[in-house]
Amino acid sequence: QLQLQESGPGLVKPSETLSLTCTVSDGSISSSTYYWGWVRQPPGKGLEWIASVYYSGTTFYNPSLKSRVTISVDKSKNQFSLRLSAVTTADTAVYYCARLRYFGWYFDLWGRGTLVTVSS
Amino acid sequence: QSVLTQPPSVSGAPGQRVSISCTGSSSNLGTGYDVHWYQQLPGTAPKLLISANSNRPSGVPDRFSGSKSGTSASLAISGLQAEDEADYYCQSYDSSLSGWVFGGGTRLTVL
Numbered sequence: 524q525l526q527l528q529e530s531g532p533g534l535v536k537p538s539e540t541l542s543l544t545c546t547v548s549d550g551s552i553s554s555s556t557y558y559w560g561w562v563r564q565p566p567g568k569g570l571e572w573i574a575s576v577y578y579s580g581t582t583f584y585n586p587s588l589k590s591r592v593t594i595s596v597d598k599s600k601n602q603f604s605l606r607l608s609a610v611t612t613a614d615t616a617v618y619y620c621a622r623l624r625y626f627g628w629y630f631d632l633w634g635r636g637t638l639v640t641v642s643s
Numbered sequence: 644q645s646v647l648t649q650p651p652s653v654s655g656a657p658g659q660r661v662s663i664s665c666t667g668s669s670s671n672l673g674t675g676y677d678v679h680w681y682q683q684l685p686g687t688a689p690k691l692l693i694s695a696n697s698n699r700p701s702g703v704p705d706r707f708s709g710s711k712s713g714t715s716a717s718l719a720i721s722g723l724q725a726e727d728e729a730d731y732y733c734q735s736y737d738s739s740l741s742g743w744v745f746g747g748g749t750r751l752t753v754l
Contacts, residue, residue: 560743562689562745569645569732569745569746569747569748570681570689570732570734570745570748571745572742572743572744572745575742575743583741583742584742585740585742586740586741586742619688619689623743624694627677627679627694627695628676628677628679628735628736628743629677629679629691629694629695629734630679630681630689630691630734630743631691631694631700632691633688633689633690634688635687635688636688
């Protein structure tokens, strides 16, 4: 069963860049059936899609975050990554990586999530 | 303000049936994009509950069902159980935003 695992710092200072990596295990990130994405959830709030990437490098970004976000894929490591620049306390959230099914456009597999706190 | 609108909360007694609505617009549900539903138990990651309007992934009880009509969709849960107490989210694709959107979430309380 394919699994996703987020990793990265749990604490980031305001104005700095948040960097997270999602490792795909027991499966290939190069599958033609799936995109890969990041979704976040501020404490006590709902889900917000951040960005998605295909193994070829094709990317999609949430327009509200696009100016600060970069998503990338590393096929050699079976990983994909998120960078969010100029963070503020509003970026404090649990960040989930997820598998996005190409046909249907739904997130069928999720990582456990990692809490990132933005604080000085 | 979420692109997809859900009621903040619903409740029901064990054994009862509840439904959760999800209202979109002409740039998402109304243009033919499917709606999908997720269950998020307290302290855990979301889990796919219903895909493509009404399809249950393997392992999801048939107490859960989904439907879609025009710009609206609905998740129904029959035979409510205490373990169903969770947050439920609808999700679709929006052509105006060129991206994926979620509803604001609905908290189900089993009385």
